[in-house]
Amino acid sequence: xxxxxxxxxxxxxxxxxxxxxxxxxxxxxxxxxxxxxxxxxxxxxxxxxxxxxxxxxxxxxxxxxxxxxxxxxxxxxxxxxxxxxxxxxxxxxxxxxxxxxxxxxxxxxxxxx
Amino acid sequence: xxxxxxxxxxxxxxxxxxxxxxxxxxxxxxxxxxxxxxxxxxxxxxxxxxxxxxxxxxxxxxxxxxxxxxxxxxxxxxxxxxxxxxxxxxxxxxxxxxxxxxxxxxxxxx
Numbered sequence: 001x002x003x004x005x006x007x008x009x010x011x012x013x014x015x016x017x018x019x020x021x022x023x024x025x026x027x028x029x030x031x032x033x034x035x036x037x038x039x040x041x042x043x044x045x046x047x048x049x050x051x052x053x054x055x056x057x058x059x060x061x062x063x064x065x066x067x068x069x070x071x072x073x074x075x076x077x078x079x080x081x082x083x084x085x086x087x088x089x090x091x092x093x094x095x096x097x098x099x100x101x102x103x104x105x106x107x108x109x110x111x112x113x
Numbered sequence: 114x115x116x117x118x119x120x121x122x123x124x125x126x127x128x129x130x131x132x133x134x135x136x137x138x139x140x141x142x143x144x145x146x147x148x149x150x151x152x153x154x155x156x157x158x159x160x161x162x163x164x165x166x167x168x169x170x171x172x173x174x175x176x177x178x179x180x181x182x183x184x185x186x187x188x189x190x191x192x193x194x195x196x197x198x199x200x201x202x203x204x205x206x207x208x209x210x211x212x213x214x215x216x217x218x219x220x221x222x223x
Contacts, residue, residue, distance in 0.1 A: 042216045
């Protein structure tokens, strides 16, 4: 089944403890992206990647890192999480041109205390 | 910079009534617009794209460049249409950046 898989689905952590949210797609998509979803703010792009070793900042990149060493994986790294990063995170992928539409993962609900 | 505006946070309609979810955009280039839907506790799904002029689940959307709008419409609402709806604009050199509106929650009253 073609899909985008995120792990974990739920995560509670403490301020300052490094964490990684994994994202993997099995559709050979070039383009991958991370979004955070917050009430009243909709979805905001954190980082995106146009292909292996090519990443760029989205609208809200502060406090996050990403890497794209392989085409299928696009992990989101929080080096020192803070409470304002408590949010619902979505990974998404698409073929080269987003006119085909994104495929989204199921989401990761992160709570930083 | 591009911007997508969905003026209604919540829209409540009765079953069988027409639905119109509003979306306005601001973009200097040629717009590529989408509607995504998120049902309760599920992931976002692509509903429709303006370039394909399709009708999905009875929904249609027409791009009006003069009014910079891409409103989503359905003639007769059904209870299963209750969900969050997001309008999105693709931009960038390869249209690889997707900017979302803040979403409208549609509630269909039985």
